[in-house]
Each structure stands twice: as structure tokens, then as C-alpha cells.
Amino acid sequence: METTWAHQLRQAGLRVTRPRLSVLSVLAEHPHADADRIVTGARELHPSLSPQAVYGVLKALVAVGLARRIEPAGAPALFELRVGDNHHHLVCRSCGAVADVDCAVGAAPCLSPSDTAGFVVDEAEVVFWGLCSTCRSEDRQVLATGTPAQAQHHNRGGTRA
Amino acid sequence: METTWAHQLRQAGLRVTRPRLSVLSVLAEHPHADADRIVTGARELHPSLSPQAVYGVLKALVAVGLARRIEPAGAPALFELRVGDNHHHLVCRSCGAVADVDCAVGAAPCLSPSDTAGFVVDEAEVVFWGLCSTCRSEDRQVLATGTPAQAQHHNRGGTRA
DNA sequence: CTGTTTTCTTGACTGAGTCAAGACAAGGCG
DNA sequence: CGCCTTGTCTTGACTCAGTCAAGAAAACAG
CATH class of the missing domain: 1.10.10.10 (Winged helix-like DNA-binding domain superfamily/Winged helix DNA-binding domain)
Structure with missing residues (x-):
């Protein structure tokens, strides 16, 4: 290795x-x-x-x-070894955890815009924003416990798949 | 107004x-x-x-x-008034110009990942990377003139639609 | 083993953005 | 209309991520 x-x-x-x-x-x-x-x-x-x-x-x-x-918005740059397959990412709004998603639609650029406004596009970058399972259960807990403090970034830069 | x-x-x-x-x-x-x-x-x-x-x-x-x-990767944050329609963006790798693209697939999240890895996704952010028409012609000119210097960011943060 | 060239260490610096304290202005109320 | 409260802006210090540059160290060709 x-x-x-x-x-x-x-x-x-x-x-x-x-x-x-x-x-x-x-x-x-x-x-x-x-x-x-x-x-x-x-x-x-x-x-x-x-x-x-x-x-x-x-x-x-x-x-x-x-x-x-x-470079997910609002976070320092992340690096990965998975290259050359134009896959995309799921990013957790709460903890910053990132997971890979295979590109549904073949090779890059896997999507094409309807109107390219004169641009020649070579890559479509997709970021899916949401909440990871951990943060969802934490938020539920928080609500259940009655703590009103809204969820912040607990542990940025996570690597949980 | x-x-x-x-x-x-x-x-x-x-x-x-x-x-x-x-x-x-x-x-x-x-x-x-x-x-x-x-x-x-x-x-x-x-x-x-x-x-x-x-x-x-x-x-x-x-x-x-x-x-x-x-927040396109590698550039300061940009702001726009067009809100609520989950449209996407074309970004020029050379000059940073940004253009809007209507979302082809209805309301947010307009795409869904094949495997959500336990995430609950609420938004799909798409950035199309490429070269705007201006930078393409500039690059051709550069090649034609024989200047070997590779194109860098000439004028970040452009607003040309 | 030696020399050349790349790479790493050390340390100063930049750019984008945040935080906090006090000055100021918006607009509700008399 | 003018005062008072509260939200907003000004000023200035500060943080964080990342870059730049000069010299020391290490990789590898011979």
C-alpha cells in the first residue's frame, strides 16, 4: 500500500x-x-x-x-484521494460531515445547463446540503430536552462516511 | 424602484x-x-x-x-438578489464571471442523490465550471500570439451576465 | 559519495471576514 | 413636532485560512 x-x-x-x-x-x-x-x-x-x-x-x-x-461554502477546503470519477458530495449543514455520492449521470460534465450563456462548460459540481443522521437525532434530542439553543457547527470538518 | x-x-x-x-x-x-x-x-x-x-x-x-x-471555490463570496427560485450558476474559471442558469428540474432540491447516506437533503447546489466567451477568445489570441503564459485569474468577481 | 534540483522549514504577510464598544439614526409615542 | 428607545452603523482590533520568500535539508542521478 x-x-x-x-x-x-x-x-x-x-x-x-x-x-x-x-x-x-x-x-x-x-x-x-x-x-x-x-x-x-x-x-x-x-x-x-x-x-x-x-x-x-x-x-x-x-x-x-x-x-x-x-470547498464547501463557509468551511475550509477539504481534500480527497478519490479523483477522476467526478462524483459529488453530501454536506451536513450542522456538523460539516461530508459523504460521497456517485454521479448518477455518467462522465463529466454529468449535467448540462439549459442555457450556457456563451460559456463552455467542462464540469458540473454538485453539493447536496442537508443534515446527517447524527445531527438529526441530536436536534431531536435538543428539542425533546427543551433546550432552545439552535444547533451550531459542533465539530466541523468531519469525515464520517 | x-x-x-x-x-x-x-x-x-x-x-x-x-x-x-x-x-x-x-x-x-x-x-x-x-x-x-x-x-x-x-x-x-x-x-x-x-x-x-x-x-x-x-x-x-x-x-x-x-x-x-x-461562494464559488477559490473566490470571495458573491451576493445576488434573485432568491427563492433555486437557480444555479455558471462560473468562468479564468475571470470569475458568473451567469445564472435556470434550474431545469423544478423546485428545490431539484436533484436527489442516488444514495443519501442517511442525510436528509434540502438543497442541491450546482456550479457549472467553464470558460466564458470573452476568456475563450482571449485564450485563443494568447495562443495565436505565441505567448505561452497560461491564463490566470485576470479580473476576479466579474458580473457580466 | 557528490552535486544538482526539488522539497521542506521557518517566519513574515495578505485577504476575507468576524467581534465588540460606542456613536448615530429610524421611527414609535406622546 | 420632538423625544426616546432600539436597531444600525462606524471605528478599530482581531481571527482564520492560506500564500510568499529565503535558506536548510533531503532525494535521486551519476
């Missing part, structure tokens, strides 16, 4: 370094991690790793197509 | 103030403006207007449903 990362890096023309392998391994474990979580996770494998190094690694991985960057 | 804004504000339970009317009028002229452009534009009507006031006004307008906030 780890060896596979090395191969993929080399094939992409990137050197195989500990920071890169660490970041890849964190991404494999946490399929929708933000930069901060990646720093924390990768430091278990490479304690001296700096945030800037992670930003650099992520930029490189995205540039060669080994990772993909997604 | 201006009077209509006043009515809408009052109906929403907001006081009618010069900053709010100025922001609304800028949004009417520039249907996809970012905060910065709104500050600049609104200052023509109300020179002492501060950026923070604009942030406050925008937050209030969004909260009462008079405006909608969109």
Missing part, C-alpha cells in the same frame, strides 16, 4: 518524501480532511511537519491529479 | 437605512457582486459607508431572505 503511494508519486514526476507519504496516508484514513486535520494526523508519522509543508504537498498532489480539493 | 426596497425591508422587519438602500441598489446593478465591489459601488450613494457596515447589511439581507450568498 504505502509502496503504491511511492509509485504514484514517481509516476506523477514527484519525489517520494516522508511529508508526502504521511499526507497521503492521512487522506486514505480520512477521506474528506481539511488542512488542519491533515497536519495533525500527518504529525503522528512525521512530527516535525509544518503546516506550510502540508499546504505545499496538497497543492502538488492536486496539481498532478492525485488529490482533489473541494 | 427605490421605494420597493424600502417596502421589502420593512416587511422583513428591518429598518430602512441609507446603507441598506445603497447596497440593494448596487446588487440590482451588479447581480453577482462581492463585498468589495459592493462597498465601492455603495459609496457612490453613501460615501462614508464602511466595509463592516456592508458585511452587516449583507448578513441581514441574507438572514431575512432578501439576498442570497454564493
Whole structure:
């Protein structure tokens, strides 16, 4: 497995370094991690790793197509290793948890707008907003308990599938 | 026209103030403006207007449903007055220009994911990424002239429909 | 093993947006 | 019409995510 990362890096023309392998391994474990979580996770494998190094690694991985960057509105960017299949995302309004959804309609751009207004479209990005099952039950509990405080972002950047 | 804004504000339970009317009028002229452009534009009507006031006004307008906030990846948030019809957006990768697209499939959520992974979805947000006609011709020109520099973001936050 | 080139570390910096305290204005009431 | 309350705006400090740049370190070709 780890060896596979090395191969993929080399094939992409990137050197195989500990920071890169660490970041890849964190991404494999946490399929929708933000930069901060990646720093924390990768430091278990490479304690001296700096945030800037992670930003650099992520930029490189995205540039060669080994990772993909997604930016749900109002949250820091998330990164995932699932690339090349133009899948979409479910995002929880309450906790920020993200889940993958296979693209129903074949290859990118899986949808086409009715009127392109002169644009040449190459990708359709779809984000489904809603509440994950955990937050729904929490909200019910909150209501049942009588606590009126409205649900806020409890634990941003979740990775629960 | 201006009077209509006043009515809408009052109906929403907001006081009618010069900053709010100025922001609304800028949004009417520039249907996809970012905060910065709104500050600049609104200052023509109300020179002492501060950026923070604009942030406050925008937050209030969004909260009462008079405006909608969109956040294309990699760009500052944009605001629009077209609300309540769950339409979607075309975004130019090169200059950031945004155009509206009517939602092909009825009311929100106009799409439903195949597998909701336990989420309860209430909105499907769609962004079509591509190149606007202007940037396409510019890029062709660049190629024709032999300049190898790849197209970057020339003029973010455009409002061209 | 050595040299070249990429990559990482360290640290300063930017841009977008938030938070908080006090000044000011909108509009209800007398 | 003018005062008073309350919501809104101004001013200014601050946060968070991410970028830029210079030098140190590590990868890999030979």
C-alpha cells in the first residue's frame, strides 16, 4: 500500500518524501480532511511537519491529479484521494460531515445547463446540503430536552462516511 | 424602484437605512457582486459607508431572505438578489464571471442523490465550471500570439451576465 | 559519495471576514 | 413636532485560512 503511494508519486514526476507519504496516508484514513486535520494526523508519522509543508504537498498532489480539493461554502477546503470519477458530495449543514455520492449521470460534465450563456462548460459540481443522521437525532434530542439553543457547527470538518 | 426596497425591508422587519438602500441598489446593478465591489459601488450613494457596515447589511439581507450568498471555490463570496427560485450558476474559471442558469428540474432540491447516506437533503447546489466567451477568445489570441503564459485569474468577481 | 534540483522549514504577510464598544439614526409615542 | 428607545452603523482590533520568500535539508542521478 504505502509502496503504491511511492509509485504514484514517481509516476506523477514527484519525489517520494516522508511529508508526502504521511499526507497521503492521512487522506486514505480520512477521506474528506481539511488542512488542519491533515497536519495533525500527518504529525503522528512525521512530527516535525509544518503546516506550510502540508499546504505545499496538497497543492502538488492536486496539481498532478492525485488529490482533489473541494470547498464547501463557509468551511475550509477539504481534500480527497478519490479523483477522476467526478462524483459529488453530501454536506451536513450542522456538523460539516461530508459523504460521497456517485454521479448518477455518467462522465463529466454529468449535467448540462439549459442555457450556457456563451460559456463552455467542462464540469458540473454538485453539493447536496442537508443534515446527517447524527445531527438529526441530536436536534431531536435538543428539542425533546427543551433546550432552545439552535444547533451550531459542533465539530466541523468531519469525515464520517 | 427605490421605494420597493424600502417596502421589502420593512416587511422583513428591518429598518430602512441609507446603507441598506445603497447596497440593494448596487446588487440590482451588479447581480453577482462581492463585498468589495459592493462597498465601492455603495459609496457612490453613501460615501462614508464602511466595509463592516456592508458585511452587516449583507448578513441581514441574507438572514431575512432578501439576498442570497454564493461562494464559488477559490473566490470571495458573491451576493445576488434573485432568491427563492433555486437557480444555479455558471462560473468562468479564468475571470470569475458568473451567469445564472435556470434550474431545469423544478423546485428545490431539484436533484436527489442516488444514495443519501442517511442525510436528509434540502438543497442541491450546482456550479457549472467553464470558460466564458470573452476568456475563450482571449485564450485563443494568447495562443495565436505565441505567448505561452497560461491564463490566470485576470479580473476576479466579474458580473457580466 | 557528490552535486544538482526539488522539497521542506521557518517566519513574515495578505485577504476575507468576524467581534465588540460606542456613536448615530429610524421611527414609535406622546 | 420632538423625544426616546432600539436597531444600525462606524471605528478599530482581531481571527482564520492560506500564500510568499529565503535558506536548510533531503532525494535521486551519476
